[in-house]
Amino acid sequence: xxxxxxxxxxxxxxxxxSFDHMLGFLHSPTYPIEGFDPNNLPNCDSVTGTAPVSxxxxxxxxxxxxxxxxxxxxxxxxxxxxxxxGTVSEPLMRGFVKDYAAVSANVNKASxxxxxxxxxxLPVLSxxxxxxxxxxxxxxxxxxxxxxxxxxxxAANCGGSLTQDAVLATLRLKTIFEIxxxxxxxxxYRIYTGSIGGTVLLSNLYLIHHQDGFHPYSQxxxxxxHGDLPAYTFIExxxxxxxxxxxxxxxxxxxxxxxxxxxxIAEVYSALSNSPVWPRSLLLIVYDEHGxxxxxxxxxxxxxxxxxxxxxxxxxxxxxxxxLGLRVPAVFISPLIKPGTIITNQFDHCSIVATVRKLFxxxxxxxxxxxxxxxxxxxxxxxxSANLRKDKVILPPPFISAGVAVRxxxxxxxxxxxxxxxSMQAAADTLGIGLKTHASEIYSAQDAINFLADTAExxxxxx
Amino acid sequence: MEHRRTWxxxxxxxxxxxxxxxxxxxxxxxxCPAAFQNTHQALDCLEALFTQTDIPxxxxxxxxxxxxxxxxxxxxxxxxxxxxxxxxxxxxSNAGSxxxxxxxxxxxxxxxxxxxxxxxxxxxxxxxxxxPLPYRHENRPNGQVxxxxxxxxxxxxxxxxxxxxxxxxxxxxFFGLGPxxxxxxxxxxxSQVYGGAEARxxxxxxxxxxxxxxxxxxxxxxxxxxxxxxxxxxxAPGFGAQPDFMHYGAGFRTHFQVISEPYTDDPPTTPPxxxxxxLQKHKLILIFDNSAMEHWFTDQDTGHYSFRQLALEGQETxxxxxxxxxxxxxSSMTTRLKVLKHFCNSRxxxxxxxxxxxxxxxxxxxxxxxxTSDSGVVPxxxxxxxxxxxxxxxxxxxxxxxxxxxxPDSAMVGIxxxxxxxxxxxxxxxxxxxxxxNTISELSFAHARQDGGMGVTxxxxxxxxxxxxxxxGAGHGSHFGYNFTKFF
Numbered sequence: 001x002x003x004x005x006x007x008x009x010x011x012x013x014x015x016x017x018s019f020d021h022m023l024g025f026l027h028s029p030t031y032p033i034e035g036f037d038p039n040n041l042p043n044c045d046s047v048t049g050t051a052p053v054s055x056x057x058x059x060x061x062x063x064x065x066x067x068x069x070x071x072x073x074x075x076x077x078x079x080x081x082x083x084x085x086g087t088v089s090e091p092l093m094r095g096f097v098k099d100y101a102a103v104s105a106n107v108n109k110a111s112x113x114x115x116x117x118x119x120x121x122l123p124v125l126s127x128x129x130x131x132x133x134x135x136x137x138x139x140x141x142x143x144x145x146x147x148x149x150x151x152x153x154x155a156a157n158c159g160g161s162l163t164q165d166a167v168l169a170t171l172r173l174k175t176i177f178e179i180x181x182x183x184x185x186x187x188x189y190r191i192y193t194g195s196i197g198g199t200v201l202l203s204n205l206y207l208i209h210h211q212d213g214f215h216p217y218s219q220x221x222x223x224x225x226h227g228d229l230p231a232y233t234f235i236e237x238x239x240x241x242x243x244x245x246x247x248x249x250x251x252x253x254x255x256x257x258x259x260x261x262x263x264x265i266a267e268v269y270s271a272l273s274n275s276p277v278w279p280r281s282l283l284l285i286v287y288d289e290h291g292x293x294x295x296x297x298x299x300x301x302x303x304x305x306x307x308x309x310x311x312x313x314x315x316x317x318x319x320x321x322x323x324l325g326l327r328v329p330a331v332f333i334s335p336l337i338k339p340g341t342i343i344t345n346q347f348d349h350c351s352i353v354a355t356v357r358k359l360f361x362x363x364x365x366x367x368x369x370x371x372x373x374x375x376x377x378x379x380x381x382x383x384x385s386a387n388l389r390k391d392k393v394i395l396p397p398p399f400i401s402a403g404v405a406v407r408x409x410x411x412x413x414x415x416x417x418x419x420x421x422x423s424m425q426a427a428a429d430t431l432g433i434g435l436k437t438h439a440s441e442i443y444s445a446q447d448a449i450n451f452l453a454d455t456a457e458x459x460x461x462x463x
Numbered sequence: 464m465e466h467r468r469t470w471x472x473x474x475x476x477x478x479x480x481x482x483x484x485x486x487x488x489x490x491x492x493x494x495c496p497a498a499f500q501n502t503h504q505a506l507d508c509l510e511a512l513f514t515q516t517d518i519p520x521x522x523x524x525x526x527x528x529x530x531x532x533x534x535x536x537x538x539x540x541x542x543x544x545x546x547x548x549x550x551x552x553x554x555x556s557n558a559g560s561x562x563x564x565x566x567x568x569x570x571x572x573x574x575x576x577x578x579x580x581x582x583x584x585x586x587x588x589x590x591x592x593x594x595p596l597p598y599r600h601e602n603r604p605n606g607q608v609x610x611x612x613x614x615x616x617x618x619x620x621x622x623x624x625x626x627x628x629x630x631x632x633x634x635x636x637f638f639g640l641g642p643x644x645x646x647x648x649x650x651x652x653x654s655q656v657y658g659g660a661e662a663r664x665x666x667x668x669x670x671x672x673x674x675x676x677x678x679x680x681x682x683x684x685x686x687x688x689x690x691x692x693x694x695x696x697x698x699a700p701g702f703g704a705q706p707d708f709m710h711y712g713a714g715f716r717t718h719f720q721v722i723s724e725p726y727t728d729d730p731p732t733t734p735p736x737x738x739x740x741x742l743q744k745h746k747l748i749l750i751f752d753n754s755a756m757e758h759w760f761t762d763q764d765t766g767h768y769s770f771r772q773l774a775l776e777g778q779e780t781x782x783x784x785x786x787x788x789x790x791x792x793x794s795s796m797t798t799r800l801k802v803l804k805h806f807c808n809s810r811x812x813x814x815x816x817x818x819x820x821x822x823x824x825x826x827x828x829x830x831x832x833x834x835t836s837d838s839g840v841v842p843x844x845x846x847x848x849x850x851x852x853x854x855x856x857x858x859x860x861x862x863x864x865x866x867x868x869x870x871p872d873s874a875m876v877g878i879x880x881x882x883x884x885x886x887x888x889x890x891x892x893x894x895x896x897x898x899x900x901n902t903i904s905e906l907s908f909a910h911a912r913q914d915g916g917m918g919v920t921x922x923x924x925x926x927x928x929x930x931x932x933x934x935x936g937a938g939h940g941s942h943f944g945y946n947f948t949k950f951f
């Protein structure tokens with residue numbers, strides 16, 4: 001058997017946040033992701049037709065997005081094209097405020113759809129993105145809602161439905177899990193869920209009869225610690241508050257609190273990075289769809305390849321699944337990825353199906369042209385095993401914001417500052433000087449300044 | 464007042480499940496006018512009617528619920544409003560930036576009314592509030608992220624639950640009190656209004672303190688208004704008149720989960736030249752859930768019926784799993800391995816590394832209730848019962864009728880062994896032993912009632928949510944029953 005780039009793929013799929021909303025403010029001249037230029041922030045048309053509404057760096061942990069922004073196909077059309085039919089008649093990506101005004105029936109609240117997080121208010125995901133690899137062109141597979149997108153994640157297909165009633169298609173869809181269960185295939189999978197039954201996959205007839213792949217998330221840490229992870233692991237967050245037990249949902253679906261999802265991300269990272277399988281693992285943190293929240297990049301269209309099976313089309317509304325949904329955050333994490341890696345390749349959720357099939361399935365025939373044409377990410381590792389990273393990224397605790405504006409200019413340390421900090425850390429390590437904080441703990445400009453000042457003081461005291 | 468709180472808890476379970484489903488599906492009642500066009504539209508409509516929380520004009524949605532055993536199949540409507548917020552006024556400045564931290568809180572309002580096929584019903588309203596305490600996230604050395612509040616560092620947070628309920632169970636069987644009650648029964652109607660507050664404070668991840676205050680107004684009647692058979696004040700203390708009670712409760716709840724599994728680092732397939740490891744390793748999952756609550760019931764009229772009740776309840780689960788460590792191709796499967804593979808339930812005809820297979824699980828459910836009263840009287844309708852399922856829908860002595868034994872004190876242990884057979888179905892074998900007593904001294908296991916039986920379970924994600932069974936009660940005979948404990 002050929003050597004695999006990684007033996008264990010772990011996918012954590014969160015809910016309903018766009019790339020710009022979560023990571024757009026991570027952009028800087030020295031970290032040139034497709035985010036925001038602070039001097040030229042993107043904006044949307046206002047409801048009243050007056051001054052356009054710009055993005056703001058004041059997204060809160062919760063409270064901004066109630067009611068839930070609409071993200072059905074026609075609403076996404078309004079957000080992208082400015083009309084429900086999806087016809088190109090005006091500049092793209094300017095209809096978010098108008099659509100949320102209609103959904104919330106509140107003109108004053110409409111601009112909340114432009115609120116974005118900063119590295120200060122979203123410290124965990126931001127730190128992981130910068131310490132490993134950010135993918136700034138990962139699109140949801142369908143310009144629509146959760147169920148079709150999650151089905152594309154598992155089957156590159158949603159039964160021709162653009163709406164949540166795609167759940168009916170789940171019953172008979174053939175998923176990548178069924179393909180993995182090929183009698184002769186040595187690779188296995190697990191699906192960890194944040195709550196019992198909290199997965200659309202339990203609506204699938206095949207998986208209903210093969211439930212041994214489902215496990216409670218509470219066992220994930222132990223399984224990692226014991227080296228007990230299969231080739232492919234899919235993690236479902238807790239989709240709802242557990243009222244009786246004082247637990248918040250951690251899916252980050254609006255308007256559930258974002259910090260709880262940050263805690264989940266940190267725990268998954270910690271569990272995996274402390275596992276004996278870590279050197280041969282790849283963790284992907286990705287979101288199922290944009291949730292109706294602003295993103296400034298128009299999603300690309302796709303060209304069907306007649307050489308592969310078709311994707312069942314939607315008839316009402318008419319759509320042939322030849323256009324992707326909006327960008328969502330995607331972060332690749334592995335000790336074989338250099339810090340600060342920016343991946344600009346175009347991916348969508350079909351890339352998960354295609355990659356799992358390529359690496360872990362015997363049946364190499366794609367479900368359809370969407371899977372066949374999706375890029376795989378089996379080649380994104382950019383360090384050799386000889387250069388395996390030994391450092392451990394210490395994550396900051398999740399942040400519970402109170403909604404007070406954050407000045408963008410204090411959001412990230414510059415590369416020069418980080419270079420200085422890392423040099424000082426290396427010097428301290430060589431000299432055996434224990435520092436108050438480690439350079440890997442820096443995630444803001446202020447942290448970097450504090451680190452440099454403290455370290456200089458410690459060096460001085462040592463003569 | 465366990466049974467009344469269970470109404471709410473069961474309703475919450477049901478609502479949460481349906482709400483989760485709603486999160487994932489979110490059909491719209493707008494599809495209902497077209498419900499008769501085809502099955503697809505009908506399913507859409509049905510699902511929306513049971514799950515949609517944002518029905519226009521704030522109308523409620525339908526729900527299935529739980530009701531005391533023997534009172535038919537309940538259905539009702541639920542109205543709910545979930546409010547998330549971050550409390551800015553308590554915000555504190557975040558060191559090193561202009562970002563300001565806040566305190567997170569959650570308020571959840573619900574109201575429901577449920578009717579069953581035998582005219583039983585209840586209406587309830589509740590508010591769950593996770594107040595904006597200054598919890599902060601903290602990364603623990605083991606990588607877990609907890610909610611930090613002073614010295615406490617827990618996964619869950621402090622919560623308060625306010626509730627008020629009014630309802631009537633039309634048919635509760637009464638066989639008399641004590642361990643030797645007769646086989647003949649009378650039926651009574653139990654109505655009650657109650658309202659109060661519960662609070663839960665997590666201390667550690669494995670320990671939470673709980674407190675409760677409640678006002679209870681029960682009413683017991685018989686059909687036609689005439690007492691019959693064994694139902695008199697002498698045989699059923701409290702039958703003649705039911706005072707209002709103030710009920711206070713305090714206690715704690717524990718949860719432990721331990722997974723015993725050898726450390727391994729097995730590649731998906733065995734590389735050439737590497738000696739194959741042992742075929743399997745054990746994986747024992749031990750889950751211990753226990754609670755201890757002391758309840759004080761104060762008769763608000765004369766004090767005659769005041770009493771105390773200690774309730775200890777547990778469920779100890781031992782799951783017997785093993786994990787495959789070596790790939791075995793279908794062509795290499797021996798008869799022994801084929802038998803072994805049956806417990807893995809995967810479609811593969813070989814064995815795969817990291818396949819987790821199950822030999823089933825043991826569940827041990829101890830239950831002890833002890834009541835004490837200065838007057839020597841504990842109202843019969845607040846006494847624990849054994850037999851079938853109790854008023855909280857907990858399986859008790861399954862070889863006997865529902866509510867078969869009733870007394871101020873009770874003790875029982877149920878031992879279940881369940882194994883998956885063909886997903887989503889499992890096989891169940893069980894043994895129950897228990898006894899009720901008018902005094903603690905009567906709780907002798909030497910004279911305990913026993914039963915054994917077998918049944919079929921419905922399993923979701925390796926968790927049994929329903930069981931249907933045939934049991935044989937020693938000295939009693941066979942009894943057919945069912946139980947939906949988890950969700951409905």
